[in-house]
Amino acid sequence: MLQIHDLRFAYPDQGFALSVPELTLEAGETMALLGPSGSGKTTLLNLLAGILTPITGSIQLNGDKLSALNERQRRRHRLLNMGMIFQSFELLDYLDVRDNILLQGRLCDSRRSDANLEQQARQIAEDLGLGDKWRRNSMALSQGERQRVAVCRALLLNPGLVLADEPTGNLDPDNKITVLRKLIANCKRHRRILLTVTHDHSLLAEFDRVIDIASLVHKQSPRDG
């Protein structure tokens, strides 16, 4: 379960502040976060990931209180418990599909020696239709395939929370629905929380919950307190 309580954040020296009084997401729940550019969607995602630190308030994921962790611990927590998906895929161009999917595992001391990790990676790749691209360089793939590799990478370590920042933003209509459905299906099957930022209203029907960030947060000037 993801619980946010009285979360406040402001960028120093910028006229932007974010405040989320309350938000709870259950395991296996999928949510789309809507809102215009600059409304704070990505900022909220970064706060949930522990990349940004809130001024006040708490974020708890399955009982772990993120705000109590230091930066090093937050990175580790992110590595072990979260899957990150980006609009521009963020694959490493010198790695093939296998190594890109295994990247998060290779960075994780406790999972590196896991003999089943490659098997799991292979299974996820098969599920997302990448079985025949296993040793192909990621730059030789289509846009849709690249995003599927990014999804596989995010899912490899069985995270409790998947944060996706416009994951279908660079995909054609056929691919975006395919990728999103596969992602949602996987999250449902493994009871992961999926929080997706999107501008695409045609995809909203796929999610359990759709929230406009304007209704969720109090966006204010820092002076408002």
Add this chain to the structure above:
Amino acid sequence: MGDLLYLSVQYIRHHKLKLAVLVFAITLVGWLPIAVQIIVDQTASQLLARADSTPIVIGARGSPLELSLGSLYFSTRTPETLNYAELEKVAATGLATGIPLYYRFHSQQHPIVGTTPDYLDYRKLRISTGRPFALLGEAVIGSKVADELQLSVGDAVISSPESVFDIAGVYPLKMPVVGILEPAFSPDDNAIFVDIKTSWVIQGLGHGHQDLANKIALGQILKKDGNNLVANASVKQYNEITADNIDSFHFHGENSLRPISAIIPLTADDKATALLIGRYQQERDDVQIVRSQKVISELLDTVFTVRDYIVAGIAVVAVATAIVALLVFFLSLRLRRGERFTLARIGASREQIILLMATEVVTVILVSGALSAMLILLTHQYGMQLLQQLLLS
């Protein structure tokens, strides 16, 4: 650590061409200045060692450098000559005995050095197979000559004509090899040693021909004037000295007037050396006595100056290469900014990211350093030989 290394290896494999060019450039600028230093230093020590073992040389008036290089390395093609009588004059001083050298002729690229067997003792040259030259026409060859010409005792070397266009020039002389020297790692390895008289035969100052007193040769005599016979051109000249014809070889005129290139004076001590130099410098205008060490040192000063210019030039190139390499690393780090960002966002630690980024730089520096070190070692071992072979070929 192993997985980070694996990722680094993947990065290097993917960018192998860029990194190979960098490694090549850095290796080259790391190796070249040191290689130049090594080769120049080795050359200098070789030159000085030879000069140290031959402190003074006497020769005809002319360039001291040419005399030194000629008498130490047999490198002068047409040396100025002095008379063989000079040898007796050296002995007459009571300060030294002398070893004559006549190094005007060649067999292919190898100098033929006319001297006495004393030269082999003086240079401590040991015979590996065969024996020293004893008879007219016999040759003892250096180890490199034997290797390069594939010669062994019993084979023969033939002197090369000085000019193929000189139809009136001397005939090539075929000389049997009677001994092969052990490697001395000096210019002697590349030389063919013969008796001084053999070198005069090569020049045509001594010769052997058909016996004109023989009845068969009567038809070849044009004129008889007392003991002197004048024969026509059909008289057979020998171009090989054998046991059968050696008695027919003879010289016209006085030995004392025959040419030699230089004399190595053998003095008893430093005092005798100083006295001999003083006496020659004061009393003799027609010949020169040179201190080889001084002449070679002056030559080396020039070589060192050239070396310093070369090293300075390479140092400038090295600085430019280092700047370019830094720029490449900097640009590469900038290009990898997205990668760093991604790694940070998925949870990689700062240390992991630094390690991944540093691998490129560390690998290039380590590989270049290792290659440079290997090349420096090879240069130290074989650089001099390789350079000599290149120069000879």
